[in-house]
Amino acid sequence: MKNYKSDMIRNIGLIGHSGSGKTSLAEAMLYNAGVIDRIGKIDDGNTVCDYDPEEIKRKISISTTLAPCEWKNIKINILDTPGYFDFVGEVKSTLRVVENAVLVTCAVSGVEVGTEQVFKYAQEAGIPRFFFVNKMDRENANFNKVLEQIREFFGPKAVPFQLPIGAEANFNGIVDVVAQKAYTFDGKNVKESPIPDELKDEMENYRSMIMEAVAETDDDLLMKYLEGEELTQDEIQKGLRIGVRQGDIYPILCGSSLENKGISLLMDTIVNYSASPADRPDEVGTKPGSDEEVTRKCSADEPFSALVFKTMADPYVGKLTLFKVFSGSLKSDSTVYNVTQDQTEKLGQIYVLRGKKQENVTEVFAGDIAAVAKLQHTSTNDTLGLKDNPIILKPIEFPKPVLTLAAAPKSSGDEEKISSGLSRLMEEDKTFEVTKNNETGQLLVSGMGEIHLEVLSARLSNKFGSEMVLDTPAVPYRETIRGTTKVEGKHKKQSGGRGQYGHVWLEIQPLDIEKEFEFEDKIFGGVVPKQYVPAVEKGIREALKEGVLAGYPMVGVKAILYDGSYHPVDSSEMAFKIAGSMAFKKGAAQANPVLLEPIMDVTVVVPDNYMGDIIGDLNKRRGRVLGMEPKDGMQHIKAQVPMAEMFRYATDLRSMTQGRGSFSFSFSHYEEVPAPIAEKVIAQAQENKE
Numbered sequence: 273m274k275n276y277k278s279d280m281i282r283n284i285g286l287i288g289h290s291g292s293g294k295t296s297l298a299e300a301m302l303y304n305a306g307v308i309d310r311i312g313k314i315d316d317g318n319t320v321c322d323y324d325p326e327e328i329k330r331k332i333s334i335s336t337t338l339a340p341c342e343w344k345n346i347k348i349n350i351l352d353t354p355g356y357f358d359f360v361g362e363v364k365s366t367l368r369v370v371e372n373a374v375l376v377t378c379a380v381s382g383v384e385v386g387t388e389q390v391f392k393y394a395q396e397a398g399i400p401r402f403f404f405v406n407k408m409d410r411e412n413a414n415f416n417k418v419l420e421q422i423r424e425f426f427g428p429k430a431v432p433f434q435l436p437i438g439a440e441a442n443f444n445g446i447v448d449v450v451a452q453k454a455y456t457f458d459g460k461n462v463k464e465s466p467i468p469d470e471l472k473d474e475m476e477n478y479r480s481m482i483m484e485a486v487a488e489t490d491d492d493l494l495m496k497y498l499e500g501e502e503l504t505q506d507e508i509q510k511g512l513r514i515g516v517r518q519g520d521i522y523p524i525l526c527g528s529s530l531e532n533k534g535i536s537l538l539m540d541t542i543v544n545y546s547a548s549p550a551d552r553p554d555e556v557g558t559k560p561g562s563d564e565e566v567t568r569k570c571s572a573d574e575p576f577s578a579l580v581f582k583t584m585a586d587p588y589v590g591k592l593t594l595f596k597v598f599s600g601s602l603k604s605d606s607t608v609y610n611v612t613q614d615q616t617e618k619l620g621q622i623y624v625l626r627g628k629k630q631e632n633v634t635e636v637f638a639g640d641i642a643a644v645a646k647l648q649h650t651s652t653n654d655t656l657g658l659k660d661n662p663i664i665l666k667p668i669e670f671p672k673p674v675l676t677l678a679a680a681p682k683s684s685g686d687e688e689k690i691s692s693g694l695s696r697l698m699e700e701d702k703t704f705e706v707t708k709n710n711e712t713g714q715l716l717v718s719g720m721g722e723i724h725l726e727v728l729s730a731r732l733s734n735k736f737g738s739e740m741v742l743d744t745p746a747v748p749y750r751e752t753i754r755g756t757t758k759v760e761g762k763h764k765k766q767s768g769g770r771g772q773y774g775h776v777w778l779e780i781q782p783l784d785i786e787k788e789f790e791f792e793d794k795i796f797g798g799v800v801p802k803q804y805v806p807a808v809e810k811g812i813r814e815a816l817k818e819g820v821l822a823g824y825p826m827v828g829v830k831a832i833l834y835d836g837s838y839h840p841v842d843s844s845e846m847a848f849k850i851a852g853s854m855a856f857k858k859g860a861a862q863a864n865p866v867l868l869e870p871i872m873d874v875t876v877v878v879p880d881n882y883m884g885d886i887i888g889d890l891n892k893r894r895g896r897v898l899g900m901e902p903k904d905g906m907q908h909i910k911a912q913v914p915m916a917e918m919f920r921y922a923t924d925l926r927s928m929t930q931g932r933g934s935f936s937f938s939f940s941h942y943e944e945v946p947a948p949i950a951e952k953v954i955a956q957a958q959e960n961k962e
Contacts, residue, residue, distance in 0.1 A: 277639075284350055287393075291355065292407075293376055297376055303532065304535055330727075334362075337627055339627055347640075349640070364671070374402045383418070385930050399552075405525070406528065422524060434525045550638075569599060572600060578598060579598060580593055592644075603635045606619050622634075622644055651699050675719055675725065680740060750869075752826060757863045759859035761775070776836040776855050777855070782828055795835070805848075811852030815857050870941075870942055874895070874910070874911045877908050877934050882928065886925075890911050893913050893917035895911045
């Protein structure tokens, strides 16, 4: 593939609800451009973009795949994104590096939750949006219904550029409302035809929408339009180009990716109206170590800068780093500076990726997307640039994981293997986190949902040959006391030679649980010599690690050492440590011990119509709703809920709100567990111990 300058490149993100046909659309575009000689099918597992074993098995896209092609002397970098919400991080990273988004919508299902979500992300990214109403050949396909929905959800900026001729099995052509021409399909061929009489009125109606949108883009055109003058075709084209690139017009097109109908017309529209990297505003970054802003034009003459937006861990090739050049150019076999990590990297061969295939290129220019293998210090969100003219580009904002499960190796002895494989997967996916809970000893994996974690588990097995089992994590309960007691602890052992003797009296009292433990020495007259007092405290501290009810750490306890005795020969630090531990355990059991559980501060963000269901569900989870606040058209419900009730909340919330709800939570405090639940937890702990 030859090298392209910025104004001859179009970076396009295919986004939309799962199952809307994004991967099939990419396949048809590649076929029309002559990159592949037959259109692959998702059911057959032979598409360019879905090549991962898990994608083939599940018949869904899991990762963003890059697939460039050339159309009418323009290079189109197609980025095919997943539609499933668990892989939203892939959509976010794609929208950071493309200048245009094509929202693929099904002609049968219309605007779905995923359509709303990705539209919002594209809006946040500030990029032009196109709608492509796909699957016009399907039974119950209804373009007009979907058009109404698009305009209802996304406003009057959404304007139909096309009209379908026929629908379902009779879908066989498209009217181009802008050019006032009709095209019919004959296999791969598209031929111009007369506009059907029954569509002429509808076309005029849509054309007036286009005229209004064009007039809004320029004061002179607006005056001409309001005075009733006819706009020329050139003026219309120019106005549309400006409107689309500024995000004031969202063209609506239609077709069938599976039948390859209307796809070449979509590609023409992309070439004619979408923004090139050179059309977008200058990139604003910061100087390393400061807030001082630095600006870069998308030009090969500017100093080099690039953002790493994706990392792929391959057990054979090693690490593959995908980046977009925002300014300047980069040659193969050169040295580059990682500004974020303050490290110099030696580059080998630069590739252009098309699915899993790699094509060597000698140089990439501003606006283009490429990859390089085996970088040592570079990961996703790092800026590559020049040491003597550095910039840190704005990073991708990845969503925080919402579901945490405990991971254990399927085969014993695989801990090391699993840990290393998970670290590699974490490099690849910034919405995935791995942590070790030192208290429960569990390895915790966090992601965007159950399918996300299942896929990562399968990738761990396929790529790194180690299998893990996922389970609900252990709750880090605590124990405390509610009563006060005085207890004696005596450790006396005589077995030939020097014996052991330690004897203490403790008073055990409850404390505020925020203060984990306090120790007070009230010994008078040296009944316990000073040198043995720290040993008593040490014995108590060790006993605190394992409570008397269910073996959980104890908090909120004060121990006062007020009496005891010693033996001039047999007493030792060890003896007093054991005596202190014995006394504390006995006292804790007598001082009305109770179980505590972690309570989380939870914020749930949902549309108004789900409020009742969400509050009812939070109450069922033993939650306390603290208040509600309307913000940006959504309700923000604040509550406190026990951690034990929150582990699968991400999945439940998604099904309750059809994916429209989101939540965040953080630790708040510990609270006493209700007696019936405490009994079950204690019984389970004793069973596990046995």
